[in-house]
Structure formats: structure tokens, C-alpha cells
Amino acid sequence: MKFVGSAGGVAGAVGELLSTALGQQVPIRIRCWDGSETGPPDAPVLHLENRRALRRLLWAPNELGVARAHVAGELDLDGPFVQGLERLGELAHSSGFGVNLDWVTRRKLAAGAVKLGLVGFPPKPPPEEIRLGGRMHSRKRDAAAISHHYDVGNDFYALVLGPSMTYSCAVWAKPETTLEEAxxxxxxxxxxxxxxxxxxxxLDxxxxxxxxxxxxxxxxxxHAVGITLSQAQADFARKRVAEEGLSDLVEIRVQDYREVSDGPFDAISSIGMAEHVGASMLPVYAKALFDLLRPEGRLLNHAISRHPTAPVRDQKTSFIDRYVFPDGELEPVSAMAAAIEEVGFEVRDVEALREHYGRTLRAWVANLEANWDEAIRLSSPGRARVWRLYMAASALSFESGAIGVNQILAVKPTARGGSGLPPVRSAWLS
Structure with missing residues (x-):
């Protein structure tokens, strides 16, 4: 691997420090605040704006430390962001990135940290970071979690999502399909x-x-009833319903799913909401929806899933938990289907849409980058960086198969087992 760049300088010292930690030369190009550079000329460029970025990594040597530095504007990738993350991931995978932290290595790292002026108190986390209090998945805490994510501003979301204002996986029928069509x-x-x-x-x-x-x-x-915990979403949806002349058919409520009591409904949709419920609350969630449906009523549960062998996120070090979806939990599709079945539903169909979400997220990243200055004006530089990192990393996770998204269609059977569904799948999709 050919290295080009500074003969010393900050970049040289940083390169040595990282190479010591990884047990090999770093397969990325590093550009530092003093103008020095080191690393392969054709590799992604990691731009370190100041030493606070490294100090954050010293105190949190995990994804949270990297995320804090990026959100604070102290660390960035030059060039197209998704492609840069993708290339960085490929290099990390191919090189192994085996960290050897024996005592000799620790002493070398400590000496390097002193040389770079990294020893000191940890920098304060960016203001976009959140830590919720109270009982997990209580109604009050769930409302706070939803507000953190969804009350960023409707104008900001419009830049990212486009005119449809639809924040879930689209379905792309053809290569030339637009985001709105999908x-x-x-x-x-x-x-x-x-x-x-x-x-x-x-009920939605x-x-x-x-x-x-x-x-x-x-x-x-x-006749549709939509419920959300976000006041900003509800205000926007009500205005949109009125503009469409549908106020006699559509009602929008700020309401928790556990508070809905005016069933029965003929059908229930849950699109991108179950990820907020939490594993411990899935039985409560499924039972609430079951009780709200009439016999032969259908439930469509559209939710992101994790692979059964994938580890559960550590909330103490997770970028997603601290900046994007506090208290969000992904479950294997088998766990979601089991929770739905165990309260009495009959699962009739499961459809995986994983590849569709990767393309959807890339479209959202493109929208954000095309309107970057306006996105910053409507929120903050840190919030814009949170969203770019979150959506770009998520696109790559879907494309790699680390996470998926599935639609589960279930029916509330009658006492004699009736479903009301035609026996052939093509008949109820026509």
C-alpha cells in the first residue's frame, strides 16, 4: 500500500497512533488541522478539524465517540458521503481492523496521546445528543422520544422526504421510478x-x-383515523387533510396506541412505528391492536428488523440511541410475527423489502445534500450531520443485510377460524 503525504506533522503522528492501535497501516487518508496529510491517495479522506475529535475518541473509543466528533463538525469525510462510508467499510472489512491492546501497545498509545495534546477532560457532547429519563417505554418517555426525533421541523423533513412526506421504506417497481412514485x-x-x-x-x-x-x-x-405522538406531525397532517377536502373522512389525533378505545376497526396499519414499541412492550402492542379489530379484520405491520444473530444495540455507546431513535429497538421478524400470533392473530403473509429501503435512504441522502445549506438553516449544522450519518449508514446496513424491513399481514380470525381472505394471494393483491 503506497502512502503519500506529510513527513511528520499532526497527520503523521495520528497515522502512527492509529497504526499502533490497529496493528497495521491505516487504509484511509488522513488530513489534519495543520494542513498535513498521510495515507493512500485513492482512499477516503478523513478530515480532522481539530484535536477535540481525537480527544472524544480517547474518551469514547467506539461509534459514539466518532459520532460526537462528526456531529460537532470536528471530523468529516470528504467527497460523496454514502460512497465514502461504503469505501471506508470495505477497507475496514478487508483489513480486519484487529485491535491489539496489550500493555506494550497501551503504553505506546498513551505516549502518542500525550504527544498530540489529547490528555484532558472529555469535551461536552454536542447539543443534539439526548438521554431520556423515567421508566423505559412509559407513555411520558415514549412521547419525549418521539418528540426528539419527529419534532425537528416539518420544513426540514420536507427537504429530506420530498412532497410525499412519507417516512418509511418506499417500493421501487422500476429503475426509473421516482421517490414520489415509489x-x-x-x-x-x-x-x-x-x-x-x-x-x-x-386505524393508522x-x-x-x-x-x-x-x-x-x-x-x-x-374512513381513516391516524394517531401520532408528534404534535408537529399532527398539525401538518390536519392541514394537509383539509387541503385535500377529506376532513369528513380523516381524523388525526395526538394519541398513544394504548389510549385508543373507539374500536372496532375494519383494518389497522402500522407503518414504521413498531420499532419504537420496545421488545418488552410487543405483547401489549399486539394485544391492543387485536382488541381494536373486528373479526376478519386485517393488520398490516411494516417494521424494520435485525438479523437474529445480530447483537442488541448497547444504548450507552449507540449513535442511534443517543442522536436518532432514543429507546428504539429492532427485533427479528420471527419475534415480531410470534408476538402478533401469540395474542390471537393469524399471520397470513410476510414480505421482505430490504433492498427497497437501501434505495429509499440513498434518495433521502441525495435530497439532504442537494439542500444542505437550507437544511442547516432550518435546524442546525449538527442536526444536518446527524441525519446524513444516520441515513447513509442505514442505507449501507440494509444493502449489506445487517438489517431488514418486512410487512406482516395478519388477520383476526372468527370463532370458527374464518379469515375473510381469498385463498389465493394474487386475488387479495389485485
Whole structure:
């Protein structure tokens, strides 16, 4: 591996420090605050704006330390962000990145840290970081978690999501499909799986900015109730419903799923909401939806999943938990299906849409980068960097198979086992 750059300088010292920790030369190019550079000329460029970035890594040598430095504007990747992360991941995988922290290595690292002026108190985390208090998944704490993520500002979300304001995996039928077309295809797929017809009553749990309930009412004549814990989402959705002339068919509420008491509904959709529920609350979640459905009513649960062998995120060091989805939990699709079945539902269909989410996220990253200055104006530089890192890393996770997304269609059977579904899948998707 050919190295080009400074004969010394800060970059040289940083390169030596990282090479000591990794037991090999660092396969990235490092550019430091004093103008020095080192590393392969064709590798992704890691730009260190000041020594605080390294001090953060010294105090938190994990993804949280990297995220804090990036959100604070102290560490960045030059060039297209998703491609840079992807290349960095490939290099990390191919090189092994086996860290050897024996006592000799520790002494070398300590000497290097002193040389770089890294010894000192840990820098304060960026203001975008959050740590929630109170009982996990209590209604009050869940509301605070949702507010942190969704009340960033509707104008900010519009830049990222586009006119559909749909914040979940789209369905891309063709290479030339646009984001708007793909999101319309997704909500229509949900409507068809639920068998919506004129006059039916449908509940959308976690309705976001109202895309599905509006589609259900406008295209199928359904009476739709959408619930969300975000006041900002509810305000936007109500305005959108009124503009579409659908106020007689659509009701938007700021309400927890555990508080809905005006069933039965003919169908229930939950699109990208179950990730917020938490493993311990899945039985409560599933039972609440079961009780709200009439016999032969259908549930469509659309949720991100983790591979069964993947470790559960450590909330103490997780970028996602501290900056993006506090208290969010991903479960294997088998666990989600089991929770749904155990309360009495019959699972009739499972569809994986993993590749579709990778493309959706890349489209959102492209929207954010194309409107970068405006995104910063509407939120903060740190918030924009949080979203770019989160969406880019998530796109790569979906594409690699580390996480997936699945639609589970379930039915509340009658006492005699009736489902109301045609026996052939193609018949209820037509």
C-alpha cells in the first residue's frame, strides 16, 4: 500500500497512533488541522478539524465517540458521503481492523496521546445528543422520544422526504421510478393488502404526516383515523387533510396506541412505528391492536428488523440511541410475527423489502445534500450531520443485510377460524 503525504506533522503522528492501535497501516487518508496529510491517495479522506475529535475518541473509543466528533463538525469525510462510508467499510472489512491492546501497545498509545495534546477532560457532547429519563417505554418517555426525533421541523423533513412526506421504506417497481412514485406504490400496497373498500374504518398507528390515511380516504373511500405522538406531525397532517377536502373522512389525533378505545376497526396499519414499541412492550402492542379489530379484520405491520444473530444495540455507546431513535429497538421478524400470533392473530403473509429501503435512504441522502445549506438553516449544522450519518449508514446496513424491513399481514380470525381472505394471494393483491 503506497502512502503519500506529510513527513511528520499532526497527520503523521495520528497515522502512527492509529497504526499502533490497529496493528497495521491505516487504509484511509488522513488530513489534519495543520494542513498535513498521510495515507493512500485513492482512499477516503478523513478530515480532522481539530484535536477535540481525537480527544472524544480517547474518551469514547467506539461509534459514539466518532459520532460526537462528526456531529460537532470536528471530523468529516470528504467527497460523496454514502460512497465514502461504503469505501471506508470495505477497507475496514478487508483489513480486519484487529485491535491489539496489550500493555506494550497501551503504553505506546498513551505516549502518542500525550504527544498530540489529547490528555484532558472529555469535551461536552454536542447539543443534539439526548438521554431520556423515567421508566423505559412509559407513555411520558415514549412521547419525549418521539418528540426528539419527529419534532425537528416539518420544513426540514420536507427537504429530506420530498412532497410525499412519507417516512418509511418506499417500493421501487422500476429503475426509473421516482421517490414520489415509489412512496405512492408503498401506501397503495398497504391499502390493497388490507383490502380497503369504501366505507371501511381504518386505524393508522403512527400516521406520521398523514400520507397513508389520505391515500386510504382519497383512493378507497375509507374512513381513516391516524394517531401520532408528534404534535408537529399532527398539525401538518390536519392541514394537509383539509387541503385535500377529506376532513369528513380523516381524523388525526395526538394519541398513544394504548389510549385508543373507539374500536372496532375494519383494518389497522402500522407503518414504521413498531420499532419504537420496545421488545418488552410487543405483547401489549399486539394485544391492543387485536382488541381494536373486528373479526376478519386485517393488520398490516411494516417494521424494520435485525438479523437474529445480530447483537442488541448497547444504548450507552449507540449513535442511534443517543442522536436518532432514543429507546428504539429492532427485533427479528420471527419475534415480531410470534408476538402478533401469540395474542390471537393469524399471520397470513410476510414480505421482505430490504433492498427497497437501501434505495429509499440513498434518495433521502441525495435530497439532504442537494439542500444542505437550507437544511442547516432550518435546524442546525449538527442536526444536518446527524441525519446524513444516520441515513447513509442505514442505507449501507440494509444493502449489506445487517438489517431488514418486512410487512406482516395478519388477520383476526372468527370463532370458527374464518379469515375473510381469498385463498389465493394474487386475488387479495389485485
Amino acid at each position: 412512496q405512492t406504490a408503498k401506501v397503495d400496497l398497504v391499502a390493497r393488502k388490507l383490502g380497503l373498500r369504501e366505507g371501511m374504518r381504518v 398507528v403512527g400516521c406520521g404526516w398523514g400520507a397513508f390515511v389520505i391515500h386510504a380516504a382519497k383512493e378507497y373511500g375509507a
